[in-house]
Amino acid sequence: MTAATARRSRSPLPAATGIGALVAFFATMEVLVQSGMVNRFIVPPPSEIFGSFGRVIVEEHVFGRFLQTLTECLTAGVMLTVFGVAGGVLMHRFKLLQQACETWVAALASAPIVLMYPLFLVIYGRSAWTIIMMGFFAALPPVILKTIEGISGTRKVLINVGRSFNLTPSQQFWKILFPSALPTIFVGIRLGLIFALINIVGVEFLINYGGLGQLINDLAERYDLAGTYAAICFVILVSVLFFMALEKVERWLRPVD
Amino acid sequence: MAAPSSTNNAILTADHINVRFETAEGPVIAVDDVSFDVKQGEFFSVIGPSGCGKSTLFNVIGGLLSHHQGTIKVGGETISEPHKSIGMVFQEESTFPWRTVTDNVAFPLELIGMEKAQRIERAKHFIGMVGLNGFENRYPGELSGGMRQRVSLARTLASEPKILLMDEPFAALDEQTRLLLGDKVLQIQQQLKQTTLLITHNITEAVQMSDRILVMTYRPGKVKRIVDIDLPRPRTSEIVGSDAFGHYVAQIWSDLREEASRGMRDQEKHVMDEGASS
Ligand SMILES: Nc1ncnc2c1ncn2[C@@H]1O[C@H](COP(=O)(O)OP(=O)(O)O)[C@@H](O)[C@H]1O
Ligand SMILES: [Mg+2]
Helix, strand or coil, X not given: CCHHHHHHCCCCHHHHHHHHHHHXXXXXXHHHHHCCCCCCCCCCCHHHHHHCHXXXXXXXXXXXXXXXXXXXXXHHHHHHHHHHHHHHHHHHHCHHHHHHHHHHHHHHHHCCHHHHHHHHHHHHCCCHHHHHHHHHHHHHHHHHHHHHHHXXXXXXXXXHHHHHCCCCHHHHHHHHHHHHHHHHHXXXXXXXXXXXXXXXXXXXXXXXXXXHHHHHHHHHHCXXXXXXXXXXXXXXHHHHHHHHHHHHHHHHHCCCC | CCCCCCCCCEEEEEEEEEEEEEECCEEEEEEEEEEEEEECCCEEEEECCCCCXXXXXXXXXXXXXXXXXXXXXXXXXXXXXXXXXXXXXXXXXXXXXXXXXXXHHCHHHHHCCCCHHHHHHXXXXXXXXXXXXXXXXXXXXXXXXXXXXXXXXXXXXXXXXXXXXXXXXXXXXXXXXXXXXXXXXXXXXXXXXCEEEEEECCHHHHXXXXXXXXXXXXXXXXXXXXXXXXCCCCCCHHHHHCHHHHHHXXXXXXXXHHHHHHHHHHHHHHHHHHHHHC
């Protein structure tokens, strides 16, 4: 199939179905809550959540907090990409390092790093850096592991093409291994960003500091359930923005697979 | 048997090449004492049943394999790593999926530091040569298998190798595409007076294109015979219908059939053994 036909065959149907399903879900919840089948002290009716948006935006300075969480995610994301990819490359390059560390990195991926927040508080104080560093460490393993996977997965014949053209080791890396690994590395970064966002909002909530996580903590303690859910919507917005930006970067780096 | 006729105009010489692999089932002799030479401007083919050691030989000549015995010389110079005079086209799909057709073909030009405008111009020339005009800005993922193989060929040609070395470049294509691409290669070879070493298992392809054909035996991979193909040039795929052509095909097939059936029996036995042991 050519690019032109691929473009033409993109119909609005999937997007419409997605939005439709979401609307249907909210409508169903509304009915369930209003009819008393779901306790409204656990789940507020969606209409009330949407109604509280104005209040959350004006009274709780949600945009400032939104920006704060966004900045923390962005910082962690940049660090993640730089150190995660570099770590993966080094581990691929030095097999001993890979054999020594790969299992540990994989173990770290499933460790509940968020529980180590007291340690980070001691090191970085009650500041944005505690939050950023926790997001960073929690999200590092998938980036490292996917970088290794991507580089090792480079097809043998492409490496041989490079050798047949007498590429230097650095050309071999930048012109063949790295571009070939890029799609897999992006999978790692995407996973990493999910981990980072979860941890960042979680730590904000736990140490009651800064952005959207703290707001959720506040609202929950005030038992403002509708406001809590409205704030959660803003967390989702952060992740949506990140994924859209990431997709743009990926398309720019590698237009077609 | 086939001692290298050490003529002065040999551009490539393979001298007593031996390659063995240590495998779980013991050593396999993939190439056994293979010697030949290729002359300047010649189209030379190596033919043999699959598994006889053709790709191994390809890798040795290309400098990608170094644990062989014997020597490969290019213009009198013994090689131990990929030599800039040899351009390789691989059997597997080998285009870079992240580069457009132009950027794929311009790859070797980029390596020598040619400036952008000039290398796009050069790449365009080779893209035209393999008949892919109009596809310059497409990505390999948008092309058919035959077109991708032509991109690989153009990329190798762009490095202007003294010797074009190809390992079953059309093996994965259907018969019609293969014949037409064969025409293209012949046309290019005549146009550039390109010295070419083609590795193939296809008799028609070998006879259609070659000046000489080396027939390999199966396990160990030895030289069975080197056949001179005395057909007029320029050739196209139309030659396939001629009597002389049929005669050469029959001759090479009689050499090969013995080897091919030995190869088949060997592989069947292998499957049986595995079945018995499991
Ligand atoms: N890296 C390797 N390790 C072990 N055995 C190999 C290796 N490469 C090739 N062989 C063996 O050498 C023989 C020749 O292989 P190859 O050169 O690929 O044959 P062809 O290209 O003619 O089909 C085969 O029996 C194959 O199993
Ligand atoms: Mg082969």
